[in-house]
Amino acid sequence: MKSFETAQIRNVALVGHSGAGKTSLAEALLYAQKVTERLGRVDDGTTVADYDPEEIRRRHSINAALIPIEAGPCKINLLDLPGRRDFVGEAKGCLRVADATLFVVDAVAGVEVGTEFFREYADELGVGPRAVFVNKMEKEEASFRRVVDQAGETFGRRAVPLTLPAGEGPSFRGVVDLIRLKVVEEDDRKTSYADLPAELAEAARAARAQLVEASAEGDDELTEKFLEDQPLTEEEIGRGLRGAIAQGRLLPVLAGSAALLKGLAPLLDLIREGFPDPTAGTALTLKHLETGEIETIQAAPDGPALIYVFKTVTDPYTGHLSFFKVMRGSLQSEASLANLNAGKSERLAHLLHVCGKKFENVASLPAGDLGAVAKLDHTRTGDTLSADAQSRLAAVPAPLPKPTVRMAVKPKSKADEEKIGLAFRKLIDADPTLHLARDPEVRQTILTGMGDGHLDVAVARLKEIAKVEVELVFPKVPYRETITRTAQGQGKYKKQSGGRGQYGDCWIRFEPLGGDSEFEFEWGIVGGVIPTKYQPSVEKGLIEAMEHGVLSGHRTVGLKAVCYDGSHHSVDSSELAFKVAASLAFKNVLPNAGPVILEPIYLVTVTIPETYMGDVMGDLNGRRGRILGMEAAGKKQLIKAQVPLAEMFTYSRDLRSMTRGSGVYEMDFDHYERVPAELQEKIIAQSQVAAETT
Numbered sequence: 069m070k071s072f073e074t075a076q077i078r079n080v081a082l083v084g085h086s087g088a089g090k091t092s093l094a095e096a097l098l099y100a101q102k103v104t105e106r107l108g109r110v111d112d113g114t115t116v117a118d119y120d121p122e123e124i125r126r127r128h129s130i131n132a133a134l135i136p137i138e139a140g141p142c143k144i145n146l147l148d149l150p151g152r153r154d155f156v157g158e159a160k161g162c163l164r165v166a167d168a169t170l171f172v173v174d175a176v177a178g179v180e181v182g183t184e185f186f187r188e189y190a191d192e193l194g195v196g197p198r199a200v201f202v203n204k205m206e207k208e209e210a211s212f213r214r215v216v217d218q219a220g221e222t223f224g225r226r227a228v229p230l231t232l233p234a235g236e237g238p239s240f241r242g243v244v245d246l247i248r249l250k251v252v253e254e255d256d257r258k259t260s261y262a263d264l265p266a267e268l269a270e271a272a273r274a275a276r277a278q279l280v281e282a283s284a285e286g287d288d289e290l291t292e293k294f295l296e297d298q299p300l301t302e303e304e305i306g307r308g309l310r311g312a313i314a315q316g317r318l319l320p321v322l323a324g325s326a327a328l329l330k331g332l333a334p335l336l337d338l339i340r341e342g343f344p345d346p347t348a349g350t351a352l353t354l355k356h357l358e359t360g361e362i363e364t365i366q367a368a369p370d371g372p373a374l375i376y377v378f379k380t381v382t383d384p385y386t387g388h389l390s391f392f393k394v395m396r397g398s399l400q401s402e403a404s405l406a407n408l409n410a411g412k413s414e415r416l417a418h419l420l421h422v423c424g425k426k427f428e429n430v431a432s433l434p435a436g437d438l439g440a441v442a443k444l445d446h447t448r449t450g451d452t453l454s455a456d457a458q459s460r461l462a463a464v465p466a467p468l469p470k471p472t473v474r475m476a477v478k479p480k481s482k483a484d485e486e487k488i489g490l491a492f493r494k495l496i497d498a499d500p501t502l503h504l505a506r507d508p509e510v511r512q513t514i515l516t517g518m519g520d521g522h523l524d525v526a527v528a529r530l531k532e533i534a535k536v537e538v539e540l541v542f543p544k545v546p547y548r549e550t551i552t553r554t555a556q557g558q559g560k561y562k563k564q565s566g567g568r569g570q571y572g573d574c575w576i577r578f579e580p581l582g583g584d585s586e587f588e589f590e591w592g593i594v595g596g597v598i599p600t601k602y603q604p605s606v607e608k609g610l611i612e613a614m615e616h617g618v619l620s621g622h623r624t625v626g627l628k629a630v631c632y633d634g635s636h637h638s639v640d641s642s643e644l645a646f647k648v649a650a651s652l653a654f655k656n657v658l659p660n661a662g663p664v665i666l667e668p669i670y671l672v673t674v675t676i677p678e679t680y681m682g683d684v685m686g687d688l689n690g691r692r693g694r695i696l697g698m699e700a701a702g703k704k705q706l707i708k709a710q711v712p713l714a715e716m717f718t719y720s721r722d723l724r725s726m727t728r729g730s731g732v733y734e735m736d737f738d739h740y741e742r743v744p745a746e747l748q749e750k751i752i753a754q755s756q757v758a759a760e761t762t
Contacts, residue, residue, distance in 0.1 A: 071432075072434065072437070073434055074345060074347060074367060074435045074436040074437075075347070076345070077143050077346055077436045078142055078144045078145065078167065078339050078340065078343050079166050079346060079349065079393075080147070080169070080170050080339055080343060081147045081162065081169045081170065081195070082148045082170055083169050083170070083171055083172070083186040083190075084172040084182055084183050085180035085181060085182030086129075086150070087128065088172045088173055088174045088177075088180070088182070089174065089204060090129070090149070090151065091118050091129055092109070092115075092203070092327065093172055093203060093326040094146050095109070095115045095116060095326070096326040097135075097137055097332060097336070098135065098137060099257070099329070100257055100329055100332045100333075101139055103137055103423070110128075111127060113127075116423060117135055118130075119133075119424050122525050122528050122529070128150070128151070129148060129151065129152075129155075130150055130155055130525055131150065131158060132147055132149045132158050132159065132162040133148045134146075134147060134422045135423060135424065139339070142340045143437070144336075144340075147162050147163070147165070149162055149186075151182045152182075152521060153182070153518065153729070153732070154518050154519030154520070154522035155518070155525075156185075156189075156469060156501065157468050157502075157518065159189065160466050160467070161450075161466050161468075161500075163186075163195060164195075164466050165350070165376065165378045165438065166350060167197070167343065167346055167349025167436075168198060168343040168344065169190050169197070169199075170198070170200075170339070171183055171186065171187075171198060171201070171219075172203050173200055173202050173203065173215050174203060174204050175203060175207060175211065175212060175215060175236075176209050178215050179215065181728065181729045181730040182729075183222065184730070192467060193350065193466070194350055195350050196350075197313045197316075197342075197343055197344055197349075198223070198313075198319065199313070199320040199343075200215070200219045200319060200320070200322070201322050202321060202322065203325065203326055205237075205240045205323050205324060205331075206238065206240045206330075207237065210240070212232070212323050216321050219319060219321055220319065225317065226318050226319065227319045227321050229246060229279070229323070230246055230338060231243040231244055231324070231331060232244040232271060234251060240325065242254065242330050243324060244264065244268055245261065245333075245337075246275050247305050247306065247337075248261055249264065249272060251264060252330075252333055254329055254333055257329075259333040280300050280305060282317075283300070283306075283307075283309045283318075285312065285317065286308060286311045287311055309341075310344075314348065320338060345436065346436025346437075347368060347369075348366070350366075351364040351366050352364065352365055352366075352376055352463055353463065353464045354464065355461070357408065357461075357462055367393075367394070367395055367396070367435045367436035368395075368396050368435055369398065369434065369435045370396075371396045371397050372396065372456040373394065373396060373405065373454070374394075374395045374396040374454045374455070374459075375392040375393065375395060375399060375405070376392060376395055377390050377447055377448070377449060378391055378392065378449070379449060380448060381498055383533075388442065388444065389420075389442050390442075391422070391439070392440070392441070393437070393438050394433050394434065394435050394436060394437050395435065397435060398433070399419065399434075399439075400419075400432045402415070402416065402417060403416050403455065404416070406453065406454055406457035407447050407452075408453070408460065409450070409452060409462050412445070412446040414445065414453060417441070417442075419432065419440075419441055420441060422439065422440045449498060450463065450466065450500065451463075468501055469734065470734050470735075470736075471501055471503055471517050472516075472518065472719075472733060472735060473518065473519055473522070473720045474514055474516050474543055475514070475515050475516075475540040475541065475543065476510075476512040476514055476515075476541050476543040477512075477538050477540065478538060478539050478541050480538060487534060488513060488538065490534075491536045492504045492526075492530065494534070495526055495529060495533075501518050501522070502517050503516045503517070504516075507543070507546065509546040512543055512544060514543055519720050520720060520721055523540055527540060542717045543717070545668065545713055545714045546622070547622040547665050547667055547743070548617075548622050548623050548625050548667075549618070549620065549625070549664065549665055550624065550626035550664060550666055551578060551579075551626070551627050551661035551662055551663055551664075552664055553580065554578065554579045554580070555577075555578055555657050555658070555661035555662075556575065556576065556632075557575070557653060557657035558573070558575050558576075558653060559574055559575075559650055559652035559653025559656060560572070560574075560652065561573075561646075561648040561649040568639060568640060570640055570644065570645040571641050571645055572602070572605075572636070572641060572642070572645030572646035572650075573635040573649055574631050574634035574649050574650055575632055575653070576610075576632070576654075577629070577630045578627050578629055578658065579630070580626060580627060580628075580661075581628050587610075587625065587627060587628075589610065589628075589630075590629070590631070591603045592631060593633070597634055597635055597636070598635070598636050598646070602646040603631075605643040605644070605646040606631050606649070606650040608647055609650030609651045609654075610651070610653075610654055612651060613650065613654035614627075617663065617665075618654075618655060618659050619663050619665055619751075619752055620754075621755050622665065624663075625666070634649075664748065665743050665751055666742055667741065667743045667747075668712070668740055669710050669741055670711055670712075670716065670736060670737055670738055671696075671710060671735065671737075671738040672708070672709050672710070673733060673734050673735070674706070674707045674708075674723070675704050675705070675733070676704060676727050676731040676732075677704055677731075680726060680727045680731060681707070687722065688707070688711060691711050691712070691719075692712050693709040693715070694709060696709055719733070
């Protein structure tokens with residue numbers, strides 16, 4: 069690919085609901101522009117964008133793919149983003165470097181949940197210019213007009229067609245370009261324009277009048293000309309459209325079919341002429357690493373080179389690959405830049421032009437362009453690299469939702485167990501929405517992510533990259549035990565086996581503690597019946613005994629222990645003896661102190677369309693949840709509830725099923741509370757079975 073200047077670059081994110089045809093559209097544009105010699109298909113696993121084995125197997129996008137296309141004087145960097153919310157981290161990280169968004173919508177299904185999510189993401193990240201491509205116009209029950217109306221309502225902007233379909237469903241044969249007022253004939257990768265047939269003329273002229281009016285509204289000169297009934301030239305309409313799109317007043321809508329290669333030429337015209345170059349595109353927010361001061365920058369050709377790393381890939385063949393956007397200056401191959409986040413220097417040995425899984429070395433990249441570099445030692449997703457090593461301004465991390473799905477990682481072999489942490493670290497470096505941690509209470513390694521599919525893909529990649537095989541199981545619930553009343557008693561350890569024996573004797577009173585206190589210890593011995601030197605041993609014995617409660621073996625909390633009496637032997641007493649005596653007192657006395665089991669309660673926040681309020685609230689109640697309140701959140705409703713963790717392990721897929729994918733939730737630990745009596749009996753029974761089988 070030839071060299072381009074910043075003003076010739078367009079960075080466009082292809083977004084929308086999964087299955088709307090984003091990848092197919094990218095493939096059609098590649099083929100139409102003669103970048104590829106055959107039209108790849110998702111179902112055949114032959115597309116440029118979906119090259120990952122898991123993507124081919126699942127037949128939907130998992131990774132964001134960079135697809136550059138040369139279109140006339142412009143280089144169009146298409147970012148094909150996954151539509152499933154499980155991969156929101158991947159999508160939002162890459163959307164941040166786009167300067168415009170192209171929403172791909174299924175002409176039959178209309179505006180779906182994924183479209184609404186991406187509209188929210190674009191708003192949050194400040195990606196303003198956007199357009200809609202209504203795909204699959206050749207399908208039965210396709211309706212362009214319905215999608216235009218839905219898009220206007222969803223985006224809160226005036227939705228104005230730039231093209232009209234020539235027929236719908238099986239009779240669809242192409243589109244009408246409303247700026248040229250011509251039928252677009254796209255055949256064998258050649259584009260020509262023909263006069264309107266009589267049956268399309270009236271609708272096309274009416275739609276063009278709306279387009280002219282919308283394009284004239286934001287420009288005083290064009291408005292005056294329009295009000296005087298003077299015709300606007302194609303160049304003037306284009307100028308008005310650029311301004312209206314940039315200001316967010318207008319949402320251009322185009323019809324087409326990726327499968328039939330129809331509607332592509334007007335779409336490319338819009339991207340070249342209507343979308344901004346990077347200097348007028350999405351700003352990057354920077355934060356001073358020491359003062360916290362915030363400033364924003366847009367891509368600028370002048371100044372010391374500065375790049376933002378928006379994506380990291382670990383590949384078994386190419387290794388560590390960092391994707392970046394040049395935000396300032398011109399980046400040269402072999403350049404040395406300072407990683408402002410890590411405080412380390414990185415040498416960018418070979419700059420890469422990327423198209424799907426294919427790479428090509430390039431000597432330089434201008435401001436605003438997207439590229440990649442391999443084998444950076446210290447750089448991770450979200451890092452900022454600068455030629456100015458003294459700079460303290462680094463990019464603010466992209467806002468990401470909290471992981472919601474928790475599963476325990478179970479290795480299939482002892483050898484795999486030793487490699488899990490290091491292998492997962494490579495995945496987590498590339499995907500900030502994945503988290504792996506050891507939970508000491510349940511003695512399991514817990515993997516958290518954005519959905520069941522997200523975790524399944526992580527496990528599959530683990531096997532591919534590191535040859536480590538694991539399975540995911542529901543994690544154990546970190547129950548705890550406590551007491552409800554005061555009780556006291558003796559713990560005595562006496563052992564004589566010839567020679568010096570062991571002797572420890574202590575009387576301990578256990579009292580319930582209020583609040584969040586887990587344990588208090590009081591030394592109430594008077595008269596020296598137990599020497600003070602054994603106080604730490606008694607306390608340590610109790611702390612160790614509390615790790616295994618008397619009911620179910622879970623950790624005991626919320627108690628105060630007072631050692632108030634006992635005895636010792638001048639020869640046989642020892643620290644070990646009093647440690648054991650204290651643990652015996654715990655086991656002897658706790659059953660008389662009204663022990664109960666506590667369970668973790670999480671604060672769950674669910675955001676849903678109002679339509680599903682009844683179903684979701686009923687489901688939360690069925691999970692032993694306690695509804696705390698409801699409030700409006702834009703066009704949606706927000707429900708807050710306290711729900712036991714034990715009831716939440718399948719909630720991700722259950723909520724998706726209840727709300728047809730439109731519901732999202734977050735959950736945070738809130739507190740522990742007593743489990744119901746019938747559940748306590750089940751937990752005790754399960755713990756006894758587990759103890760017998762180990």
